[in-house]
Amino acid sequence: MARCLPAVPAALLLSCLPLALAMAPPADAAAPESRLLREAAELRDRALADSDAWQHAWSLTTEVGPRPAGSAGDRAAVTWALTRLADIGFDEIRPQPVEVAAWERGTAEARVVQPFPQRLTVTALGLSIGTPETGIEAPVARFESLAALEAAKPEEVRGRIVFIDERMERMRDGSGYGAAVQKRSRGPSVAAARGALALVIRSVGTSTHRFAHTGATRYEQGVRQIPAFALSNPDADLVTAQFAAGEEVRLYLYSSARNLAPTRSANVIAEIRGAERPDEIVIMAAHLDSWDLGTGAQDNATGVATLMETARFIAMMPRRPARTVRLVLYANEERGLDGSRAYTGAALQAEQRHVLGIEADGGGGLIYRFDSGVAEHAFPVIDAMREILAPLGIEGGDNTARGGADLSTLRAEGMPVLSLRHDMSAYFDLHHTANDTLDKVDPEALKQAVAAYASVVWIAANVEDDFGATVPGASD
């Protein structure tokens, strides 16, 4: 099947349009589906030409900015969403209160004390405790990886600051993250169990710029909690270079980070009610919260903006979809999926039937691949979706999609998912850093994203069949 996008710059996306129009499904497609596929193709092309998700991203990053769960910015984001969604054409918009873990970053400082004193660019890991007021000064035990730390003898670690120098690999599918993030989430408890005083990691990020990458850590129950930090990649280089002299390397660390009593936030739920089967829900997920260092542009204003604009284009269709299309902007994805758990708990209790989910939390890169996680009987629908996506330069993938973090709680209950895979090659240069700002968002790539999400969701919300289990319970 012809594609016009695979290697062309985003700015040329509009040149796909004539081809895309020519790609409307052939007349010999299964009769009940041909109108639907034609609608989806038209929706795709309209979205590619006219959507403007960037305006939503502009507004969220400019008028709200950083919005860590429980902060004033987070409250402003909820208000922003409730207000802005009102203009989009939903049938219902409501906040869903969520109790969220609260954490205060405070300030952090790190420096090499010896052999060659230098100040370091550092950030506290999310949910980390702070240091004593006088900080911590100790010799450094450096490990190439979390595995090397796990294999270390306690005497190599005891009374030291552990430095895990593991690098993250740059990959289009972002899969370097899953491997590298282990040292961030598990590192503090692994180090503490061996007697370390604090943990410092090389940032879980691919940027060579001097930004430290935050993100949540997780203390294991029953293990002493120690403060945990990330250094930017150049600063990790600098600490490693200090070992060249063969002398003891000592660091000073300070952090006033602290965990606070849980506070309130909200998921924001908006839906376009299904005309025929309103109780069957196709859920679109993005998270409204962000880390505090940047303005949360790639993570996840792009996802929020893309799905808001997707919903707007669906709401502008001449008819309502058969199923309900529900947009959920989740609270506190970053520091523990509180919004996800609250939503799913309530949805299960109310026996709301979730037929399918799709999440946008992979940044603003061009989408290059489409995966599913559905029952085999739905493969013909997936194939039809692939045909609709091909002119956008999106190739078909496999059936191993697991959805994103916010949908993981519904997925765990068996809900089928779709996954539009954004090119993440550059995503982890920005993700969770102060440098995650709007200027790195490509408006043209967002047009492709809206075209893809809108056309796929339109099909999903209108086909007769389901995609496997609905959640909760079996389909009727």
Added chain:
Amino acid sequence: MARCLPAVPAALLLSCLPLALAMAPPADAAAPESRLLREAAELRDRALADSDAWQHAWSLTTEVGPRPAGSAGDRAAVTWALTRLADIGFDEIRPQPVEVAAWERGTAEARVVQPFPQRLTVTALGLSIGTPETGIEAPVARFESLAALEAAKPEEVRGRIVFIDERMERMRDGSGYGAAVQKRSRGPSVAAARGALALVIRSVGTSTHRFAHTGATRYEQGVRQIPAFALSNPDADLVTAQFAAGEEVRLYLYSSARNLAPTRSANVIAEIRGAERPDEIVIMAAHLDSWDLGTGAQDNATGVATLMETARFIAMMPRRPARTVRLVLYANEERGLDGSRAYTGAALQAEQRHVLGIEADGGGGLIYRFDSGVAEHAFPVIDAMREILAPLGIEGGDNTARGGADLSTLRAEGMPVLSLRHDMSAYFDLHHTANDTLDKVDPEALKQAVAAYASVVWIAANVEDDFGATVPGASD
């Protein structure tokens, strides 16, 4: 004339070697020069193959790091230079005490107060005063350029924070800097003269990453001093975007920066004594100090390292040069050229005869062009230098070279200069920011630089003729 470098990556530099060897000047060159030019070509090729300036840059950025004039890092840098130069083969090494302007950055903070509160990435400009302890909160008067501010009526400025939003243009020759830097050096006094409370500028830099660019400002005598700050480019975008709502934009600014009593630093002077005319000096200049935010890698560990390695290769020649080759690592270039003035003052007083100068302060980019600022009678020598440089991918330029900042005081006295122009396209992404770290230095580009500086200086230090006026006084 054939060149092998114009568009090839630095990693391929070594592939020039066979061609370079083949480029030794033809036998019919003016007889007195042929041996010299052959030596220069051989020196060039040895330096291209074997030089390792990066090791010096590694050491200076790792073992010293930031070294703003008068700081502990600055003192460490002087000690570092005196120690490290001892291994290079100089005939004499000495520190020259210099009184330097002292300034303390303290901490800085900026945020949008309204319409949409956000924290901003900001840095105090060098030599700026601080704010009152409670900071300054005021409405913002935004100007597209320094010229627009100069044309403003006082009532548009009075009682406000002035924001100059002028962008710097990316240019290979770095000439965008000269234009954009005016707002940094002159901005505070222009704003204060019209009643402004503080000045904020868009960083004088080309990076879209979230680094604010520091650098010295200069208060005009007799004009009230106001605190001055730079925002990173994404933060300048953010402030500009705040105006979209049509409401008053208010900023809060805080800085504890302050000027201190002058303190001591030193130029470090090292020379390879001329075998025939030791009183005639060819001076090679770089500055040892750096700004405090990064580790001063591009600015100016690369220049220091390149010229140290250049000197090492000259010292390794089988004979001493006819003239003295003097390396001066200047103190406090960044905050006022104190080292330059001290050196030139003493040199004039002692009537030391400076025949020619060359400065390395353009970062670690590949050299693409060679300019001179010499008397016409020296053009044949310049032409010979061009032939030696051509295989390195360096094209001939013109005779308008003015030397760098540290040589400006000798240049003002009439000293001829040469200029090897480094590609500065990416330099101002890093210059004066926290991101100026070693990982962005390309070791292969430094090899080209050493080859170029060494071969040119070798010729200059050995030709019979002078290059125009010597400083001080006329040539004998």
